[in-house]
Amino acid sequence: MRRTVSARLEIELHDTVDLIFSIAAAQGAERATESLDITSGGTTLTARELLSRHGTRLHRLSGKPGRMTVNYRAEVEGRADPSSVDEVDLIEYRRPSRYCESDTLTPTAVGEFFGLSGKPLLDAVSTWVGDKLMYMPGGSQPTDGAIATLLARRGVCRDYAHLVIAMLRGLDVPARLVSVYAPGLSPMDFHAVAEAYVDDAWHVVDATRLAPRQSLLRIATGLDASETAFLTNSGGGLNLLEIQVMATVDELPVDDLSQLVILS
Structure with a gap:
């Protein structure tokens, strides 16, 4: 199974804001390709990746007042191992x-x-x-x-x-x-x-x-x-101007409701 996913966010920041994005595929997925591009005022910004529990990947950065564009894209092969039990x-x-x-x-x-x-x-x-x-x-x-x-x-x-x-x-x-x-x-x-x-x-x-x-x-x-939440902000306000999400798979399965399904 090959899945292609993407997310695009357009944000207007009113202040200098601490931003945390949760839009990346969780740890454990076999990512054939992956990119995260963040720009503001014509400048490319770099987010710091943090790992939360259950493989959740957070991307954190500080944004200055103005418009910010966030583009994420990944191609994921196969299925991840089942979530661990604690x-x-x-x-x-x-x-x-x-x-x-x-x-x-x-x-x-x-x-x-x-x-x-x-x-x-x-x-x-x-x-x-x-x-x-x-x-x-x-x-x-x-x-x-x-x-x-x-x-x-x-x-x-x-x-x-x-x-x-x-x-x-x-x-x-x-x-x-x-x-x-x-x-x-x-x-x-x-x-x-x-x-x-x-x-x-x-x-x-x-x-x-x-x-x-x-x-x-x-x-x-x-x-x-x-x-x-896909976006968390603190220290200042913002407006989410636009959000576009896309997710496709090479062959869309038929969901057999008679079966239990483990999320990949």
Whole structure:
């Protein structure tokens, strides 16, 4: 499997800003080619790469007031090895988090899914969330968590993933959020899915069913969207003027929903 991914950001900085980008394919992917070009005021800037947990690669730099252009592109061959399993992760990913209020939603999770485990549980939660929500770009706020999403009954991919994660954690199943490049997604954008730890491995759960799970390419992994944002700024303000994301694969797979899928 050969995947080609790219992201282009146009940003207007109002001040000198500390910028952290999370748009590069995660460590572990076999990158045949890769480039990250950042320019501002006709000058090429160099970002410092930092490695976060689960192979998340962050690129950090300081930007001065003015317009900045960020271009990332990579060609990835094959599939990465399965994500490692850590005992501490299995503890942390059972806990409530900023956008996944599993403690409040535990009674709902128990009432809906009591007695299920393994793949039948993942299927039931994915179907339940997919049935409860309407996919609506612009229909949610960046600060909405799983509770707000369930009450509003609408959202985008990160909202679907947050509700899936909250339901699973409410049943003591470790679950986390992953930002990905998603060949087959329409309209194209960064995508967010859940990963759940069942049957001794991490498996993808995507209640939106908007792209085949087998072709997804990991970018960042964390408790929720607070740890997987594609851009974080501090020390000053900015406007995101334009974002273009592209992800293709040499042969788009058909997603067999009867199978568990491990994210590469």
